[in-house]
Amino acid sequence: MTTQAWESGLPALPRGRKTDVAGPALSGLTGFAAFLIVAMVVVIMGNIAWFGWRTVTWEFLSAAPREGMTAGGIFPAIFGTVALVLLMVVALIPFGVGAAIYLYEYARQDAWFTRAVRFSVNNLAGVPSIVFGLFGLGFFIQFVGRGIDRGLGLDVVWGQPSLLWAALTLALLNLPVVIVTAEEALRTVPREQREAALALGATHWQTIRRVLLPQAMPGILTGAILAVSRGAGEVAPIMFTGAAYFLPYLPTSPLDQFMELGYHVFVLSTQSPDIEGTKPLLYGTVLVLLLLTFLLNLTAILLRSRMRARLAGR
Amino acid sequence: MSNANPAIGPLRHEGHGRSTRRRIQVWRESLISVLLRLCAFTGVAGLLLIMIFVFREALPVLMNPEIQKEASLRHFTSTLMWQPVGAVPKYGLAPLLGGTLKVVLVAMAFAVPLGVAAAVFTSEFASPRLRENLKPAVEILAGIPSVVLGFFALMVMASWIQMVTGATVRLNALNAGIALGLGVLPTIFTVSEDALRAVPKPFREASLGLGASPWQTAWSVTLPAAGAGVSAGILLGLARAVGETMIVLMASGNAAIVSGSVFDSVRTLSASIAAELAEVVFGSAHYSVLFFLGVILFVTTFAINVVAGMFVGRLRRRLAGA
Numbered sequence: 001m002t003t004q005a006w007e008s009g010l011p012a013l014p015r016g017r018k019t020d021v022a023g024p025a026l027s028g029l030t031g032f033a034a035f036l037i038v039a040m041v042v043v044i045m046g047n048i049a050w051f052g053w054r055t056v057t058w059e060f061l062s063a064a065p066r067e068g069m070t071a072g073g074i075f076p077a078i079f080g081t082v083a084l085v086l087l088m089v090v091a092l093i094p095f096g097v098g099a100a101i102y103l104y105e106y107a108r109q110d111a112w113f114t115r116a117v118r119f120s121v122n123n124l125a126g127v128p129s130i131v132f133g134l135f136g137l138g139f140f141i142q143f144v145g146r147g148i149d150r151g152l153g154l155d156v157v158w159g160q161p162s163l164l165w166a167a168l169t170l171a172l173l174n175l176p177v178v179i180v181t182a183e184e185a186l187r188t189v190p191r192e193q194r195e196a197a198l199a200l201g202a203t204h205w206q207t208i209r210r211v212l213l214p215q216a217m218p219g220i221l222t223g224a225i226l227a228v229s230r231g232a233g234e235v236a237p238i239m240f241t242g243a244a245y246f247l248p249y250l251p252t253s254p255l256d257q258f259m260e261l262g263y264h265v266f267v268l269s270t271q272s273p274d275i276e277g278t279k280p281l282l283y284g285t286v287l288v289l290l291l292l293t294f295l296l297n298l299t300a301i302l303l304r305s306r307m308r309a310r311l312a313g314r
Numbered sequence: 315m316s317n318a319n320p321a322i323g324p325l326r327h328e329g330h331g332r333s334t335r336r337r338i339q340v341w342r343e344s345l346i347s348v349l350l351r352l353c354a355f356t357g358v359a360g361l362l363l364i365m366i367f368v369f370r371e372a373l374p375v376l377m378n379p380e381i382q383k384e385a386s387l388r389h390f391t392s393t394l395m396w397q398p399v400g401a402v403p404k405y406g407l408a409p410l411l412g413g414t415l416k417v418v419l420v421a422m423a424f425a426v427p428l429g430v431a432a433a434v435f436t437s438e439f440a441s442p443r444l445r446e447n448l449k450p451a452v453e454i455l456a457g458i459p460s461v462v463l464g465f466f467a468l469m470v471m472a473s474w475i476q477m478v479t480g481a482t483v484r485l486n487a488l489n490a491g492i493a494l495g496l497g498v499l500p501t502i503f504t505v506s507e508d509a510l511r512a513v514p515k516p517f518r519e520a521s522l523g524l525g526a527s528p529w530q531t532a533w534s535v536t537l538p539a540a541g542a543g544v545s546a547g548i549l550l551g552l553a554r555a556v557g558e559t560m561i562v563l564m565a566s567g568n569a570a571i572v573s574g575s576v577f578d579s580v581r582t583l584s585a586s587i588a589a590e591l592a593e594v595v596f597g598s599a600h601y602s603v604l605f606f607l608g609v610i611l612f613v614t615t616f617a618i619n620v621v622a623g624m625f626v627g628r629l630r631r632r633l634a635g636a
């Protein structure tokens with residue numbers, strides 16, 4: 001290196017120091033953006049908690065709506081939401097976890113089938129929820145449901161909106177969440193344990209069943225909980241596939257319609273003839289929905305951070 | 315798996331019973347691998363079925379002469395009115411396309427600067443402890459169901475915005491756009507922050523060592539290095555904004571008018587589907603048109619997501635090569 005090159009490089013330093021007045025200001029601006037986001041979250045949550053907590057009593061949680069939904073409680077909506085997400089999880093977990101096991105354990109990563117699956121799962125996650133609603137109506141209700149009715153010679157039994165079709169629509173919507181988290185969970189299992197099992201003469205499936213799956217369980221649970229929390233909050237996919245405006249009875253079979261918390265929020269805030277009278281109930285319903293999704297999310301976050309800590313500790 | 319080793323071969327055929335058991339085991343293993351492959355195939359099948367069935371219900375608009383008398387591509391462009399219920403239904407798409415564009419632009423103008431700036435702050439300037447508190451706050455925002463954001467925009471935010479701006483229409487494009495921006499902020503923030511954090515530390519150290527200030531380093535080294543990831547975050551946010559339904563359905567006022575002002579009420583593609591599908595007759599022209607709107611949404615978001623996926627791939631290759 002010549003002395004000239006050194007000298008030509010030197011003057012840049014003092015100049016950089018002198019002109020850097022805007023720097024700290026701009027850094028501060030990014031900090032303000034972060035603060036603004038936190039502030040908005042606090043305002044939204046605070047507003048809902050403040051106006052909602054007085055409404056949420058035992059009676060509110062355990063009673064049915066009365067007097068054109070201006071009084072009473074939201075028990076049918078809670079019941080419907082729980083039934084919906086349980087049915088969804090039952091349909092979703094085997095397929096989601098199976099797909100994750102396939103992708104992590106069996107698939108050749110460069111094979112066209114593997115790439116097709118990954119591409120589809122990624123893009124499935126980006127399909128708008130309202131399109132899932134259209135799909136549920138066009139495929140599950142009009143095609144599958146009506147098909148079963150015709151095949152069995154029934155009147156309209158399967159080919160109408162119901163708990164079953166709404167749950168299956170939501171299951172497809174949440175499939176990417178479960179596949180991604182389950183695969184991440186499988187990755188946390190130490191490779192040595194897998195190899196030890198195989199070396200002891202266990203078959204591939206025995207290794208998965210006895211070594212991988214038990215260890216990946218917290219991660220799989222995380223995926224399931226995230227799916228439930230998302231499922232409990234999604235309204236657009238179930239509007240046409242099963243959710244009901246108001247029902248005087250609880251659903252007794254998967255082929256019944258149901259009330260749901262998120263849809264109930266939508267109905268109360270847009271269709272109510274007496275918006276001031278409904279307001280306390282509306283805030284209460286929103287608070288219950290938020291608490292439900294947060295408890296679920298919190299559990300998922302805690303489980304996941306424990307799993308990641310184990311991964312980092314290796 | 316390792317049947318090529320001749321030294322192990324004979325051991326397996328010691329006795330008859332053992333080889334039968336072995337055969338059953340081999341058979342079971344391959345059955346399981348086929349079943350797991352089928353599980354993986356549900357992902358592909360799901361996406362294909364969505365395409366097929368949403369397109370199928372929209373097809374009469376393009377193919378069925380009976381339906382085309384009422385609604386066809388020509389009807390979509392020949393009028394500026396969206397009045398699907400009436401003696402003479404009008405299916406002009408202009409107000410819906412324009413409305414969607416307007417709300418999405420407001421949302422992105424709100425969410426992109428805020429989300430990217432906050433991501434830069436979190437990854438570049440915040441202390442580790444502050445970062446551990448900022449990320450959960452955004453996760454809380456991400457966990458708020460969109461129907462709750464819609465509710466908040468409808469009941470609370472609309473009045474505040476009206477008070478500040480003095481708009482005559484309470485539920486307008488500005489209100490819906492900001493609420494929608496809140497909905498897509500977590501996507502933009504999280505993807506951008508991940509990309510910024512993935513930039514190797516030596517990049518920053520080299521820049522700081524050359525005498526650049528933290529801000530210069532963030533602006534001219536880290537941000538460009540993570541550019542593809544930040545772009546992917548913005549695109550993913552854009553796709554979500556285009557398809558998001560409940561927020562705009564509740565916060566926008568849903569009047570299908572052609573207007574450039576953000577203080578007018580607005581109706582989007584997604585909100586039209588949500589608001590009208592429940593009342594339409596199965597198989598009617600209106601029914602097919604609503605599915606056609608679904609096709610527009612699907613194709614648009616799909617294209618944006620594919621491009622975003624390409625950006626993510628490029629970022630990964632670039633950082634792997636660095």
